[in-house]
Structure formats: C-alpha cells, structure tokens
Amino acid sequence: MEEDMIRRKAELILGGGVRIPHDWRPPVRISRSTAGPGAGTRGLVFRFSGMRVKKPISTDEGEFELQPYEGGLRLLRAGEVFIESVEIEPVIFHSPGQAFFNLDQRCDFRCLFCASPSLGVEATKNLTPESITEMVAEASEREDFVSVALTSGVVGSVAATVESMVRTVSLIRERLPWVTIGVEPYVDDEDQIWDLREAGADEMKINVETPDADIFAKVCPDLDHALVHRMIEAAVEIFGRGKVSSNIIIGLGETDEQVLDEVRRLAEMGCAAGIRPLKVNDINRTALEEVLGTLKEVDTDRLIRLARGQKQILEENDLDTRTFSTMCFECGCCDLVPFRDF
Numbered sequence: 297m298e299e300d301m302i303r304r305k306a307e308l309i310l311g312g313g314v315r316i317p318h319d320w321r322p323p324v325r326i327s328r329s330t331a332g333p334g335a336g337t338r339g340l341v342f343r344f345s346g347m348r349v350k351k352p353i354s355t356d357e358g359e360f361e362l363q364p365y366e367g368g369l370r371l372l373r374a375g376e377v378f379i380e381s382v383e384i385e386p387v388i389f390h391s392p393g394q395a396f397f398n399l400d401q402r403c404d405f406r407c408l409f410c411a412s413p414s415l416g417v418e419a420t421k422n423l424t425p426e427s428i429t430e431m432v433a434e435a436s437e438r439e440d441f442v443s444v445a446l447t448s449g450v451v452g453s454v455a456a457t458v459e460s461m462v463r464t465v466s467l468i469r470e471r472l473p474w475v476t477i478g479v480e481p482y483v484d485d486e487d488q489i490w491d492l493r494e495a496g497a498d499e500m501k502i503n504v505e506t507p508d509a510d511i512f513a514k515v516c517p518d519l520d521h522a523l524v525h526r527m528i529e530a531a532v533e534i535f536g537r538g539k540v541s542s543n544i545i546i547g548l549g550e551t552d553e554q555v556l557d558e559v560r561r562l563a564e565m566g567c568a569a570g571i572r573p574l575k576v577n578d579i580n581r582t583a584l585e586e587v588l589g590t591l592k593e594v595d596t597d598r599l600i601r602l603a604r605g606q607k608q609i610l611e612e613n614d615l616d617t618r619t620f621s622t623m624c625f626e627c628g629c630c631d632l633v634p635f636r637d638f
C-alpha cells in the first residue's frame with residue numbers, strides 16, 4: 297500500500313496539472329508561486345496518505361481531474377480513479393504551514409531552468425522587510441503555522457541581496473523570538489552566512505543544482521559550482537549538521553551515479569540534499585535544449601530509485617529530513633521526501 301501511494305505521489309509530481317470543475321469553489325485561497333517548480337502558476341495542495349503535492353490547476357485542462365463526490369474529493373486520471381480520497385490543504389504563504397516569501401523574484405543571474413526572473417516585477421513588488429515581518433506576525437497566529445522561510449533572486453549584487461535578507465530575518469526575529477526561520481540565499485562569502493546566522497536564521501539551504509560541473513557551467517553560467525560547495529561546507533560549520541540542505545535537480549543529463557555521489561558528498565559534509573525533478577515548460581525548454589540537446593524526461597522509476605538511494609545515504613550519515621522545519625523538506629509538495637513520505 298505504502299509503495300503504491302509513493303508511486304502515485306511520484307506520478308503526480310511528474311505529471312501535468314489538475315482540471316477542476318467550473319462550478320467548484322476551493323475551500324482555501326489559491327496559491328500563486330513565485331519560486332520553485334510551480335513558479336508563475338495557480339496551484340492547490342492535495343493531501344493524501346500523509347503526503348502532499350502542489351499542482352497547477354485549471355478549469356479547462358489537466359492530466360488529472362478533481363472530482364467532488366458525496367462527502368469528499370478524489371483525483372481521476374484518464375477517467376479512472378487515481379487517488380480515492382484527497383483533501384485540499386491550505387497554504388499560509390506559498391507552502392502549507394509556512395510563511396515562505398520570495399523577497400525578489402527578479403534575478404541578475406540566468407539559470408536556464410529558473411522561471412522566477414521571467415515572471416515580471418509584479419509578483420513580489422510590494423514586499424519589503426517590514427511588510428514581510430507584518431505578514432509573518434499575522435500568519436504566526438494561525439493554528440497551522442509552523443515556520444518562516446525566505447528565498448530571493450539576486451538583484452544588484454549577491455552582497456546587497458543577502459543584506460536585505462539579513463534585515464528581514466532580524467526584523468522577524470525581533471518580533472517573534474520563538475519562530476524557526478529558514479533562508480535560501482545565493483551566497484559567495486562565508487561572512488554572509490555568519491550574518492544570516494547572527495541575525496537569527498536557524499536553517500539554511502544552498503543549492504548545488506546539478507552534480508555535474510560541466511552541466512552546471514552550461515545551465516548556471518553566472519554561478520560557481522566549486523564555490524557553492526565551499527559555501528555549503530561553511531554553512532554546516534555555522535548552522536550545524538542537519539540544519540543545512542541543498543537541492544539537486546535531476547533531468548539535466550546527469551547519471552544516477554552522479555546524483556547519488558553528490559548526495560553522499562554533501563551528506564559527508566553534514567548537508568542533506570533534496571532531489572527535484574526538472575520541470576520543463578514553455579519558458580525554459582528552448583534555452584535548456586540549446587545547451588543540453590534533447591532532454592530525457594525523468595520517469596517514475598528513476599525518481600523512486602533515486603529517493604531510495606538518497607534515504608540510504610542520509611541514514612548512513614546520520615542525517616534525517618525531519619531535523620528541518622522550514623523550506624522544501626518540511627513542505628514536501630514537490631519531491632519524494634525520505635523519512636517523511638517513506
């Protein structure tokens with residue numbers, strides 16, 4: 297049963313959107329993402345068997361179909377029941393339980409898989425450290441509130457972007473001394489990591505994006521793969537083991553062996569890596585295929601196989617996704633999360 301539901305979660309993660317009936321009103325506010333794989337789309341979080349997945353929704357089309365029936369909701373695929381019983385879970389900001397803000401979805405860098413910079417300035421234009429702190433304070437009174445998380449594109453310079461994140465963390469920490477805060481910045485200097493820690497951040501995520509340095513150079517031409525690894529090492533020293541995570545995107549042409557070697561390399565440093573399937577869409581397909589050739593889609597078996605390998609490596613290194621209470625491990629909407637989902 298568990299195996300079957302994990303497969304269904306993997307299929308849902310990798311599959312298309314969810315068609316909702318025209319006359320159906322969701323019981324919660326619809327989330328509009330400015331970061332992550334769902335950037336730019338309207339989405340809902342579907343909960344089933346203790347797991348959750350966030351999917352884009354539409355009244356016109358979708359690989360899956362939401363069907364209300366007496367007393368509940370189910371998901372269909374090709375007219376057949378796909379998941380017998382789902383619930384719609386509210387998000388606070390971006391994620392269930394979390395006030396997760398993207399300080400600025402613009403970015404001076406050009407990572408080819410990233411949709412954030414293409415969304416226009418509208419999505420995050422009114423956010424300031426002060427307004428975010430207000431929204432966090434309000435959100436913290438909700439029963440389902442768990443934590444706060446901050447991410448940001450790089451605008452002006454890495455240092456200036458981190459400075460704005462530091463200011464936001466400080467304001468939130470001052471207002472809510474008890475709250476858990478996770479940060480996901482691009483950093484290029486160890487002092488920036490110290491600044492975030494001293495401002496009051498508890499968890500940090502620094503993304504390696506891909507294990508293959510050549511692919512990295514092609515898809516993140518403005519970033520430095522070796523530097524990212526040095527920053528992760530420093531972050532573990534500053535934040536501690538089990539408080540630093542990273543993201544590995546699969547589907548860019550890397551092998552399974554490379555992915556698991558990277559998970560191991562990071563785990564040996566004390567950093568827990570998440571594995572995220574690439575979402576190819578109209579915004580990123582041409583640019584990605586220009587440098588990488590035709591992309592082979594991640595399939596369900598590969599996603600499950602790698603998640604199992606990831607779990608084993610984390611276990612061998614005494615790491616667990618449950619030591620995190622912010623960002624993607626806590627949320628679990630876009631990946632198979634070892635120790636939480638299986």
Ligand code: SF4
Nearest residue numbers: 403405406407410449
């Ligand atoms: S650094 Fe790269 S992944 Fe991050 S927001 Fe900028 S373009 Fe996107």
Ligand code: SF4
Nearest residue numbers: 332624627628629630
């Ligand atoms: S798993 Fe991460 S990227 Fe996906 S919705 Fe949750 S917080 Fe956002």
